[in-house]
Amino acid sequence: MTSTLTRTAGRTEAPLPGARGALTEALLAALRTPPGAGRTSRAGRSPWPGLAGADPYGEDVQLALQLCYELHYRGLRDVDPEWEWDPELLRLRGELERLLLDRVRSEVAGGTDVTAELGALLVEPAGGADLSRRLAERGTWQQMREYFVHRSVYQLKEADPYLWAVPRLHGRPKAGLVAVEYDEYGAGHAERVHAQLFADLMAAAGLDSGYLHHLDDVPAPALAVVNLTSLFGLHRRWRGALVGHFTAVETTTASSARRMTAALRRLDAPEECVHFYAEHIEADAVHEQVMRRDVVSALLEQEPALAADLVLGIQAIGLLEDRLSRHLETAWDAGTTSLRRPLPE
Numbered sequence: 001m002t003s004t005l006t007r008t009a010g011r012t013e014a015p016l017p018g019a020r021g022a023l024t025e026a027l028l029a030a031l032r033t034p035p036g037a038g039r040t041s042r043a044g045r046s047p048w049p050g051l052a053g054a055d056p057y058g059e060d061v062q063l064a065l066q067l068c069y070e071l072h073y074r075g076l077r078d079v080d081p082e083w084e085w086d087p088e089l090l091r092l093r094g095e096l097e098r099l100l101l102d103r104v105r106s107e108v109a110g111g112t113d114v115t116a117e118l119g120a121l122l123v124e125p126a127g128g129a130d131l132s133r134r135l136a137e138r139g140t141w142q143q144m145r146e147y148f149v150h151r152s153v154y155q156l157k158e159a160d161p162y163l164w165a166v167p168r169l170h171g172r173p174k175a176g177l178v179a180v181e182y183d184e185y186g187a188g189h190a191e192r193v194h195a196q197l198f199a200d201l202m203a204a205a206g207l208d209s210g211y212l213h214h215l216d217d218v219p220a221p222a223l224a225v226v227n228l229t230s231l232f233g234l235h236r237r238w239r240g241a242l243v244g245h246f247t248a249v250e251t252t253t254a255s256s257a258r259r260m261t262a263a264l265r266r267l268d269a270p271e272e273c274v275h276f277y278a279e280h281i282e283a284d285a286v287h288e289q290v291m292r293r294d295v296v297s298a299l300l301e302q303e304p305a306l307a308a309d310l311v312l313g314i315q316a317i318g319l320l321e322d323r324l325s326r327h328l329e330t331a332w333d334a335g336t337t338s339l340r341r342p343l344p345e
Helices: 022-031 059-070 081-085 087-107 114-121 132-138 141-155 172-184 194-204 220-234 236-266 271-302 304-333
Strands: none
Touching: 022 059, 059 087, 059 220, 081 087, 087 220, 087 304, 114 236, 114 271, 114 304, 132 141, 132 236, 141 194, 141 220, 141 304, 172 236, 172 271, 194 271, 220 236, 220 304, 236 271, 236 304, 271 304
């Protein structure tokens, strides 16, 4: 199998995508102007069209959240960086966050038994915990490339959202989290940073490896996974949920990465694609133990009241990952693309 190396060079900011409804049309128009220009609050109601009655999981809301959050990462191309802390934009972000959080919390079971929740992650349901089993057994190369595109909105910033937990922790939880993050960032070697390894995977698969280059292709279910991570990360209030979320990711990745490695070898994929997942098999098995022992357990000793938030983080990522998996499988079962537009063969 051959691959075409394609990269978007010279820019680190995310390119502005197309609108997906009235809300993102208004938001994108605003972001192209100086902060505060022509936008004033109206007492008692939002100045943003398309927000009333919006679907928290819908394309318009999820893209709007993605745009708001991206200002806190690398920024948006040709957008004034002062927008990051614009009061009106922060009000919009707050409304969108309430929509998403209310929906997620209404759909998870909740509880305070962190040990039971983490234990359940180690027991895979029949058929596998995610899409990796399907891809390993009968996935096509084109489906694999679609999967890469879905994951690119997260993997190209893989460890970044969880770093926001560091200044909000102390003692053992902080030390344990930093130890895991050090590995995520390649232990000081730029070429081994996990986000860079995923960029190498994208290029080897004939996809553009530029940061968020494929944002227009990625539908709301994949954006929601990343947006909830950013939401938990940006709010000290949700530091427990962020730790629970990260622990769930590290607990489930090793087995999934093992199947993905098998799938890619079956498809004779480029070595860069295999390497990304093979790297996670051993690394995340170790990370799981560090997160459970040195971060979660120690955090509960310090702040037992965070148990419910830890459970929320664990359950919430499971909920949104299940929604994404159903979206992909429904599309593939119907013989259509799971993206917003088909990838070139």
